[in-house]
Amino acid sequence: xxxxxxxxxxxxxxxxxxxxxxxxxxxxxxxxxxxxxMQTRGVFIAKRIxxxxxxxxxxxxPLGIIDISLYRDDIYEKLKDISLKETKLPxxxxxxxxxLVDDVIYTGRSIRAAIDCIMDFGRPKSIKLTTFIxxxxxxxxxxxxxxxxxxxxxxxxxIISVKLKEIDSFDSVFLKFIH
Amino acid sequence: MLEQKDLLELENLSKENIELxxxxxxxxxxxxxxxxxKFPALKGKTIVNLFYEPxxxxxxxxxxxxxxxxxxxxxxxxxxSSIMKGESLxxxxxxxxxxxxxxxxxxxxxxxxxxxxxxxxxxxxxxAGDGFHEHPTQGLLDLFTIKDKIKDIKGKKIVxxxxxxxSRVAKSNIFALKKFGANITLVGPSTLVPESFKTLGVEIxxxxxxxIKNxxxxxxLRIQLERQTKNLFPSISEYxxxxxxxxxxxxSLDSNVIIMHPGPMNREIEISSHLADTxxxxxxxxxxxxxAIRMAVLYLLSLFKNISKVSx
Numbered sequence: 001x002x003x004x005x006x007x008x009x010x011x012x013x014x015x016x017x018x019x020x021x022x023x024x025x026x027x028x029x030x031x032x033x034x035x036x037x038m039q040t041r042g043v044f045i046a047k048r049i050x051x052x053x054x055x056x057x058x059x060x061x062p063l064g065i066i067d068i069s070l071y072r073d074d075i076y077e078k079l080k081d082i083s084l085k086e087t088k089l090p091x092x093x094x095x096x097x098x099x100l101v102d103d104v105i106y107t108g109r110s111i112r113a114a115i116d117c118i119m120d121f122g123r124p125k126s127i128k129l130t131t132f133i134x135x136x137x138x139x140x141x142x143x144x145x146x147x148x149x150x151x152x153x154x155x156x157x158x159i160i161s162v163k164l165k166e167i168d169s170f171d172s173v174f175l176k177f178i179h
Numbered sequence: 180m181l182e183q184k185d186l187l188e189l190e191n192l193s194k195e196n197i198e199l200x201x202x203x204x205x206x207x208x209x210x211x212x213x214x215x216x217k218f219p220a221l222k223g224k225t226i227v228n229l230f231y232e233p234x235x236x237x238x239x240x241x242x243x244x245x246x247x248x249x250x251x252x253x254x255x256x257x258x259x260s261s262i263m264k265g266e267s268l269x270x271x272x273x274x275x276x277x278x279x280x281x282x283x284x285x286x287x288x289x290x291x292x293x294x295x296x297x298x299x300x301x302x303x304x305x306x307a308g309d310g311f312h313e314h315p316t317q318g319l320l321d322l323f324t325i326k327d328k329i330k331d332i333k334g335k336k337i338v339x340x341x342x343x344x345x346s347r348v349a350k351s352n353i354f355a356l357k358k359f360g361a362n363i364t365l366v367g368p369s370t371l372v373p374e375s376f377k378t379l380g381v382e383i384x385x386x387x388x389x390x391i392k393n394x395x396x397x398x399x400l401r402i403q404l405e406r407q408t409k410n411l412f413p414s415i416s417e418y419x420x421x422x423x424x425x426x427x428x429x430x431s432l433d434s435n436v437i438i439m440h441p442g443p444m445n446r447e448i449e450i451s452s453h454l455a456d457t458x459x460x461x462x463x464x465x466x467x468x469x470x471a472i473r474m475a476v477l478y479l480l481s482l483f484k485n486i487s488k489v490s491x
Contacts, residue, residue, distance in 0.1 A: 070218035084206040089214065120215040
């Protein structure tokens with residue numbers, strides 16, 4: 001598969017710092033904030049954002065982890081990587097401000113599933129969506145509140161591949177061409 | 180991924196697939212014991228419990244597992260259905276298929292009945308116990324329970340006590356445990372522990388006290404009073420005298436020994452009532468784990484079916 005580098009390590013770092021600052025700016029009361037990462041790479045992005053905010057604001061922010069496998073409506077198309085992963089929300093989310101973090105937003109279906117999953121755990125005060133990459137082509141009326149990088153892909157021809165140190169040993173974002 | 184339509188036996192299920200089921204069950208257990216009990220993963224699917232033999236826990240366990248995944252469940256019990264009017268198994272299966280059911284969970288007194296059904300219909304078939312053949316989800320939940328307590332079961336001694344000859348639970352246990360390298364000893368009256376089991380690579384003993392020496396796990400099977408028509412042991416009291424597992428017997432063993440029983444228990448026949456209620460007993464954990472295992476099996480089989488449907 002042919003591929004083109006879109007973001008390197010340096011740019012990824014800058015974008016995450018910007019996202020963290022935007023979160024600090026938008027959320028009034030950081031004490032009530034919980035950041036929730038979506039398995040798998042959304043969790044690592046969430047962790048990096050938390051680190052950044054904690055550094056800037058000298059505050060502890062809880063991390064939640066969700067796996068949306070059981071809530072998907074498109075499992076039929078996802079042939080790879082269907083194993084169940086950990087969901088961990090070991091705290092009360094009622095009346096909290098949540099920030100949901102994923103690496104890439106595309107059709108919006110995963111986010112719909114994630115919202116359903118979160119609602120099974122309680123009734124948060126609000127949920128805001130942060131995505132690192134927005135590749136356009138939404139199928140549902142769902143838009144991120146904070147976006148790291150916008151890159152509209154041609155459906156069925158191009159995909160975005162996010163690589164992160166924690167799992168892939170290096171940081172990069174590639175555009176891949178499907179033939 | 181579990182690349183098969185049905186779950187009929189553990190004998191030919193690979194170690195990797197067993198590990199996948201156990202791993203998935205672990206996730207489900209964490210979820211439904213700690214936070215959310217119900218998920219929409221099988222929403223819109225229909226599951227039939229087709230039971231030709233009495234069952235309480237297995238049928239209810241499957242029903243709860245299916246409902247916790249959002250599926251609809253119907254129960255067919257043989258003495259109140261067309262089965263009594265003489266309908267054949269395949270006809271019953273095809274009728275259910277015409278009603279567009281997705282899963283048939285079957286218990287039958289004849290070994291191999293689930294295999295026959297699975298060959299003739301496209302719905303997924305799960306064996307919930309067939310004759311003296313297998314009871315795969317029980318084997319999986321027992322393995323899950325043991326692995327939960329003893330991480331690596333390679334080389335560990337697992338003793339299965341009681342009516343081995345009539346036990347599909349024993350067979351599924353043996354097939355599953357052998358794949359993970361456990362040493363298995365079977366013990367019971369010679370009429371209930373056939374020599375032929377040695378071909379499965381297990382030890383056989385007829386003396387309970389000797390058999391349980393150095394045991395890490397003792398899995399006590401139910402004496403199937405309904406199957407004792409051939410007088411395979413002289414009397415219940417004689418069985419109790421020689422094969423009832425008591426706290427006294429177990430006291431000489433390592434304090435971490437695990438006592439298991441697939442239920443329903445005949446207290447004071449195969450197991451002393453006191454032992455069943457001690458900390459060593461994991462009998463109720465087996466029940467909880469049974470739901471997790473059945474959720475995992477239903478979930479994994481339905482994933483494969485959905486994916487293979489799309490690729491056709």
